[in-house]
Amino acid sequence: MMNLEIEKQLTSLCGKTLKEASNQEIYHALLLYVQSESKKKIQKEEGRKLYYISAEFLIGKLLSNNLINLGIYEDVKEILNNSGKNLADLEEMELEPSLGNGGLGRLAACFLDSIATLNLLGDGIGLRYHFGLFHQNFKNNLQNETPDIWLSDDCWAEKTDVTYPVMLAGKEVKARLYTIYVTGYEGRTNRLNLFDLDTIDESIVEEGICFDKSKILENLTLFLYPDDSDEAGRLLRIYQQYLMVSAGAQLILEECHKRGSNYHDLKDYAAIQINDTHPSMVIPELIRLLEEKGIEFEEAVEIVEQVCAYTNHTILSEALEKWPVSSLEKVVPQLMPIIKKLDEVARKRSDNENTAIILNDVVHMAHMDIHFSHSTNGVAQLHTDILKESELADFYALYPDKFNNKTNGITFRRWLIACNPKLCAFIESLIGKGFHKNASELEKLLDHVNDEKVLGELIQIKKHNKHQLNVWMKKKQGIELNEDAMFSIQSKRLHEYKRQQLNLLFLIHQYLEIKNGHKPSVPLVSIFGAKAAPAYTIAKDIIHALLTLSNVFNEDEAVKKWLQIVMVENYNVSAAEKMIPACDLSEQISLASKEASGTGNMKFMLNGALTLGTMDGANVEIAQAVGNDNIFIFGASSKQVIERYQKNDYCALDWYESDPNLKRAVDFIISDEMLSMGNEENLRRLHHELIHKDWFQTFPDFNAYLVRKGQAMEEYSRDEKLWAKKALINIAHAGFFSSDRTIEEYNRDIWHLH
Numbered sequence: 001m002m003n004l005e006i007e008k009q010l011t012s013l014c015g016k017t018l019k020e021a022s023n024q025e026i027y028h029a030l031l032l033y034v035q036s037e038s039k040k041k042i043q044k045e046e047g048r049k050l051y052y053i054s055a056e057f058l059i060g061k062l063l064s065n066n067l068i069n070l071g072i073y074e075d076v077k078e079i080l081n082n083s084g085k086n087l088a089d090l091e092e093m094e095l096e097p098s099l100g101n102g103g104l105g106r107l108a109a110c111f112l113d114s115i116a117t118l119n120l121l122g123d124g125i126g127l128r129y130h131f132g133l134f135h136q137n138f139k140n141n142l143q144n145e146t147p148d149i150w151l152s153d154d155c156w157a158e159k160t161d162v163t164y165p166v167m168l169a170g171k172e173v174k175a176r177l178y179t180i181y182v183t184g185y186e187g188r189t190n191r192l193n194l195f196d197l198d199t200i201d202e203s204i205v206e207e208g209i210c211f212d213k214s215k216i217l218e219n220l221t222l223f224l225y226p227d228d229s230d231e232a233g234r235l236l237r238i239y240q241q242y243l244m245v246s247a248g249a250q251l252i253l254e255e256c257h258k259r260g261s262n263y264h265d266l267k268d269y270a271a272i273q274i275n276d277t278h279p280s281m282v283i284p285e286l287i288r289l290l291e292e293k294g295i296e297f298e299e300a301v302e303i304v305e306q307v308c309a310y311t312n313h314t315i316l317s318e319a320l321e322k323w324p325v326s327s328l329e330k331v332v333p334q335l336m337p338i339i340k341k342l343d344e345v346a347r348k349r350s351d352n353e354n355t356a357i358i359l360n361d362v363v364h365m366a367h368m369d370i371h372f373s374h375s376t377n378g379v380a381q382l383h384t385d386i387l388k389e390s391e392l393a394d395f396y397a398l399y400p401d402k403f404n405n406k407t408n409g410i411t412f413r414r415w416l417i418a419c420n421p422k423l424c425a426f427i428e429s430l431i432g433k434g435f436h437k438n439a440s441e442l443e444k445l446l447d448h449v450n451d452e453k454v455l456g457e458l459i460q461i462k463k464h465n466k467h468q469l470n471v472w473m474k475k476k477q478g479i480e481l482n483e484d485a486m487f488s489i490q491s492k493r494l495h496e497y498k499r500q501q502l503n504l505l506f507l508i509h510q511y512l513e514i515k516n517g518h519k520p521s522v523p524l525v526s527i528f529g530a531k532a533a534p535a536y537t538i539a540k541d542i543i544h545a546l547l548t549l550s551n552v553f554n555e556d557e558a559v560k561k562w563l564q565i566v567m568v569e570n571y572n573v574s575a576a577e578k579m580i581p582a583c584d585l586s587e588q589i590s591l592a593s594k595e596a597s598g599t600g601n602m603k604f605m606l607n608g609a610l611t612l613g614t615m616d617g618a619n620v621e622i623a624q625a626v627g628n629d630n631i632f633i634f635g636a637s638s639k640q641v642i643e644r645y646q647k648n649d650y651c652a653l654d655w656y657e658s659d660p661n662l663k664r665a666v667d668f669i670i671s672d673e674m675l676s677m678g679n680e681e682n683l684r685r686l687h688h689e690l691i692h693k694d695w696f697q698t699f700p701d702f703n704a705y706l707v708r709k710g711q712a713m714e715e716y717s718r719d720e721k722l723w724a725k726k727a728l729i730n731i732a733h734a735g736f737f738s739s740d741r742t743i744e745e746y747n748r749d750i751w752h753l754h
């Protein structure tokens with residue numbers, strides 16, 4: 001019945017039968033159909049409403065996800081099959097919106113899914129970038145960047161005729177609202193509100209991702225996070241952020257007013273979550289707008305503090321935004337008097353200079369957030385503890401009640417149901433479908449961990465997923481994977497603190513051991529997915545070294561069978577959906593204390609990979625959940641690392657000189673083999689950086705990493721059933737890492753919706 005109705009609608013939208021229609025026409029019809037079905041699930045707005053403001057929403061492709069959430073995925077698949085069409089082909093046609101850099105943006109997308117699924121009233125506010133995070137390709141073993149195109153006629157973002165005036169550097173521009181409907185799993189529909197200017201000109205893009213940064217009206221939303229290594233780039237970021245928060249704040253006030261707010265009671269109508277410091281200007285902007293409505297400064301400050309809450313996503317000081325007063329004076333002169341008054345208020349609240357907002361003519365955005373919001377949260381227990389004990393200790397002393405932890409989570413709809421249909425169906429056959437909405441039900445799997453048949457099936461599913469990844473890689477990059485090998489995957493942004501270079505040193509060590517006749521217990525395919533920021537030289541050198549090493553292995557017939565490095569080009573959400581289900585060993589090897597949470601770690605665990613990791617971020621909570629027998633932990637603790645930084649006595653050269661294995665691996669980077677296939681400049685720079693800086697302390701953890709990874713490989717090769725049992729235990733304990741749980745906690749402790 002359902003099928004007939006859907007088919008009728010699709011046929012009418014195509015204007016011809018599905019058999020006759022092209023894939024493009026069917027895709028378009030499906031988009032319209034899904035949008036109209038989603039709109040039917042918009043509910044009346046009652047009570048307080050959440051606004052999640054974020055410069056990034058890494059939503060990924062939407063077609064399958066929306067079909068799943070609307071409960072019509074299987075129906076549509078069948079209808080298409082009956083007409084000789086294939087849903088997977090249509091999925092391939094969708095251009096992926098990569099409107100985020102990594103974890104922070106993906107988290108925002110998972111949260112929108114969970115908010116709608118839990119039937120909570122909450123919209124996102126962000127920017128409609130014309131190009132997402134750059135497209136990465138490899139040429140001569142180097143990363144190249146080109147624009148990432150996602151806008152087309154078949155785009156999920158609907159243009160509206162709603163606009164808001166925004167003053168940028170004294171000139172008024174018109175921010176236009178675009179809407180993407182966000183439908184929860186068997187839940188309500190909310191909105192993702194994205195702002196843009198009509199004046200953007202895509203033709204000003206020059207070579208690669210370069211463009212004239214001075215033409216603000218033409219380039220403001222052209223790219224996600226332009227390079228901020230020069231003044232124009234930094235200014236552009238302020239322009240972007242202000243466009244988002246000013247239009248967003250006007251939308252919030254307008255909506256609340258329409259629903260009956262007199263502004264004095266704004267807290268009864270709105271909760272605003274500030275995702276990192278990118279949207280922090282919403283605080284002074286709201287105060288400015290409330291003053292325009294006739295509210296006194298003191299009361300406006302009070303209202304904003306009741307409404308706003310702030311999430312911190314990193315302790316890395318270079319990532320905490322601080323804007324020169326002179327830049328803000330230029331772009332947002334209307335905000336500076338307010339920020340100065342807020343600084344005075346802050347200085348009255350505490351005479352500790354460290355908690356001031358303006359220091360040496362620089363505005364500390366995070367400081368403003370903590371003073372003038374009612375909640376500051378970290379994103380994993382360890383991260384929150386570090387914020388309280390060290391990074392933000394002065395603020396914690398001032399506002400102990402504002403601080404709280406909200407351990408990140410992921411949506412199981414995308415990261416299990418959609419990306420791993422075989423595993424999902426198998427779990428359903430064992431414990432039913434309850435876990436779709438109640439993730440803790442996965443614990444029922446614990447009843448099956450000693451069932452040989454179940455473990456056998458789990459092994460088959462992993463084999464199938466590895467095969468699928470192989471097929472995909474062959475098609476995409478012409479690379480063939482050894483399916484009988486263990487697949488270890490490290491996929492995340494390339495950053496020294498995440499330590500892809502530690503993995504590189506391991507691979508070199510393994511290679512040299514094989515050359516010396518010491519075969520590993522199992523062949524290893526080491527897969528990477530990682531984009532380096534275009535201006536991040538060392539990160540690019542690490543990519544170069546990995547690609548070059550991969551060539552060295554491939555050229556060596558004896559080694560090739562045992563060791564393979566695969567760099568997946570342009571790692572994005574779609575690539576992650578293919579890679580994660582195929583993983584045996586999940587590499588989460590950041591320097592302890594540096595990774596605020598990580599969310600890839602959760603995705604891998606849910607898909608039956610075992611974690612090889614440091615006691616960092618949410619790894620700590622994963623270890624607690626699964627127990628030490630079911631995870632491979634290694635390396636220095638966050639306490640040791642923090643102490644080393646405090647003492648400032650870490651000397652990479654000492655470690656290098658005192659460990660022959662380490663020295664051998666590091667020096668291989670500039671060996672004849674490497675230099676004959678790679679660039680001397682890149683390789684020498686990396687070698688030098690490691691020996692003389694190694695800022696993220698890979699050397700002290702090198703041996704522990706070798707040993708632990710060796711153990712993991714040995715266990716994997718010795719007893720596949722035992723490995724599968726451990727994988728099943730990981731899946732069973734993944735429930736805590738559902739973003740539904742995270743959102744329930746945000747709502748319980750911060751937003752108080754319903």
Ligand code: 26V
Pocket residue numbers: 102103104105107276313314316318319379408495595596597598599617
């Ligand atoms: C940004 C930058 C910008 C320039 C210089 C270096 C640098 C280093 C790190 C960052 C990250 C900023 C915030 C962020 O994306 N944090 C990530 O948030 C995720 C979601 O909470 C979390 O899982 C990741 O651990 C955390 O790195």
